[in-house]
Amino acid sequence: MKKFIPVLMETKLFDGVMAYDIEAMLSCLQATLCTYKKGEHIYRQGDNIHRIAVPVEGSIIIQNFDYWGNRSIINMIGTGEMFGEAYAAPDSGAMTNDVIAAEDCTVMFFDINRILTVCSSACRFHTTVVQNLVFALSEKNRKLMQKLGHMSKRTTREKLISYLSEQARKNGSGSFTIPFNRQQLADFLSVDRSAMSNELCRLRDDGMIEFDKNRFILKYK
Amino acid sequence: MKKFIPVLMETKLFDGVMAYDIEAMLSCLQATLCTYKKGEHIYRQGDNIHRIAVPVEGSIIIQNFDYWGNRSIINMIGTGEMFGEAYAAPDSGAMTNDVIAAEDCTVMFFDINRILTVCSSACRFHTTVVQNLVFALSEKNRKLMQKLGHMSKRTTREKLISYLSEQARKNGSGSFTIPFNRQQLADFLSVDRSAMSNELCRLRDDGMIEFDKNRFILKYK
DNA sequence: CCGTTTCTGTTGTAAAAACAACCGACTTGT
DNA sequence: ACAAGTCGGTTGTTTTTACAACAGAAACGG
Numbered sequence: 001m002k003k004f005i006p007v008l009m010e011t012k013l014f015d016g017v018m019a020y021d022i023e024a025m026l027s028c029l030q031a032t033l034c035t036y037k038k039g040e041h042i043y044r045q046g047d048n049i050h051r052i053a054v055p056v057e058g059s060i061i062i063q064n065f066d067y068w069g070n071r072s073i074i075n076m077i078g079t080g081e082m083f084g085e086a087y088a089a090p091d092s093g094a095m096t097n098d099v100i101a102a103e104d105c106t107v108m109f110f111d112i113n114r115i116l117t118v119c120s121s122a123c124r125f126h127t128t129v130v131q132n133l134v135f136a137l138s139e140k141n142r143k144l145m146q147k148l149g150h151m152s153k154r155t156t157r158e159k160l161i162s163y164l165s166e167q168a169r170k171n172g173s174g175s176f177t178i179p180f181n182r183q184q185l186a187d188f189l190s191v192d193r194s195a196m197s198n199e200l201c202r203l204r205d206d207g208m209i210e211f212d213k214n215r216f217i218l219k220y221k
Numbered sequence: 222m223k224k225f226i227p228v229l230m231e232t233k234l235f236d237g238v239m240a241y242d243i244e245a246m247l248s249c250l251q252a253t254l255c256t257y258k259k260g261e262h263i264y265r266q267g268d269n270i271h272r273i274a275v276p277v278e279g280s281i282i283i284q285n286f287d288y289w290g291n292r293s294i295i296n297m298i299g300t301g302e303m304f305g306e307a308y309a310a311p312d313s314g315a316m317t318n319d320v321i322a323a324e325d326c327t328v329m330f331f332d333i334n335r336i337l338t339v340c341s342s343a344c345r346f347h348t349t350v351v352q353n354l355v356f357a358l359s360e361k362n363r364k365l366m367q368k369l370g371h372m373s374k375r376t377t378r379e380k381l382i383s384y385l386s387e388q389a390r391k392n393g394s395g396s397f398t399i400p401f402n403r404q405q406l407a408d409f410l411s412v413d414r415s416a417m418s419n420e421l422c423r424l425r426d427d428g429m430i431e432f433d434k435n436r437f438i439l440k441y442k
Numbered sequence: 443c444c445g446t447t448t449c450t451g452t453t454g455t456a457a458a459a460a461c462a463a464c465c466g467a468c469t470t471g472t
Numbered sequence: 473a474c475a476a477g478t479c480g481g482t483t484g485t486t487t488t489t490a491c492a493a494c495a496g497a498a499a500c501g502g
Binding site for chain 1: 308351352355358361367370
């Protein structure tokens with residue numbers, strides 16, 4: 001458990017908390033560790049969850065399948081990011097998605113109630129963590145709205161442009177790699193893979209982008 | 222200001238706080254009131270905001286226009302709901318959407334920093350409000366994910382079924398009214414109005430739904 | 443009361459996406 | 473080394489959507 005403290009220090013949840021204090025909080029927050037093989041379920045649709053999951057090695061995918069078997073990737077949670085904070089409220093109801101390991105990974109879990117219930121003086125940074133939780137929640141909120149921005153575009157081409165523009169902004173450069181392969185990107189944007197592949201090539205032919213595997217370059221024109 | 226305390230008591234933010242204490246907090250949280258005519262801007266794209274907005278009369282719409290003038294309705298915030306909590310973090314950046322009055326309305330604003338910074342003993346329910354904020358944020362998170370669920374459906378028909386099913390669940394009945402007219406619903410689901418109108422009639426002809434204006438009935442079949 | 447505006451449904455056409463099927467390049471495991 | 477699987481691109485067909493234009497009904501305003 002201790003070996004992951006450097007990872008935790010980089011997380012939004014423990015921002016501003018020293019290693020020594022994180023270690024003290026681990027037991028207070030009832031932290032547990034679990035490893036998963038690629039594709040294994042971490043949570044399933046219908047589960048009632050009360051823990052925040054933080055991948056400390058590898059990354060996880062939030063997805064769901066509709067009645068006809070189409071997969072939608074809601075989000076990808078990388079190392080040091082977190083999932084489950086949306087179920088902080090006691091009456092959150094059951095999960096509507098599946099959470100699976102995108103690759104072999106290790107996930108640390110924290111009890112949400114322990115975070116929200118300020119405990120004894122042992123955890124002097126507890127209020128910091130609560131505030132961090134608020135910030136993390138509001139940031140995820142903005143990200144979801146951003147994703148809604150992509151999804152609300154009418155055509156595959158516009159969705160791609162919207163997504164790639166955001167990635168470029170995020171990376172501060174027109175040259176970047178994305179965390180998805182083609183099928184995953186299609187599932188993330190909720191479009192057909194072949195149609196998307198087609199559109200990517202058309203964007204390239206129009207001189208707007210270049211790409212190789214999951215590395216993209218947006219051109220100035 | 223005082224006359225809206227009954228409304229505030231019903232909000233998620235002040236859940237569990239007594240009228241007397243809410244009144245005391247109003248000044249502590251630097252609450253301000255502002256009225257808007259239908260269509261007026263409350264916030265504009267690019268604004269840096271640091272206040273939570275709660276409509277105490279009427280409702281507001283979160284929307285944006287793309288380069289070609291297509292409107293997308295991100296969300297509708299009814300009386301007693303809130304907007305702006307996603308910008309709680311100091312480094313949230315500028316708003317990416319417009320916020321306008323859906324109808325003539327009155328909005329109360331609260332300073333986010335005042336909420337997060339626990340003040341003197343005057344506000345004994347301050348920690349309750351912070352916890353309420355966490356719950357509200359996580360609930361909005363789930364709602365956004367739910368909306369992503371609708372948006373990720375491939376066809377207009379599926380989007381409609383997904384949306385209407387959720388409304389039925391929310392109302393605990395297959396008979397309900399929606400807060401949108403046709404154009405707004407189309408903008409909310411990011412589809413073409415006429416195509417959607419078409420699809421609604423097809424659903425009706427298939428015996429799956431009935432509707433009159435914004436009142437819908439889902440049939441059992 | 444009447445002209446105007448808004449709202450909703452309808453139709454036809456053009457554009458776009460979904461779907462299915464296939465191919466070649468590359469990876470992986472044995 | 474080879475069989476099997478994955479991945480990305482391509483093509484053709486069918487389905488669905490966007491768009492534009494119009495019409496009737498209802499709501500609105502003076």
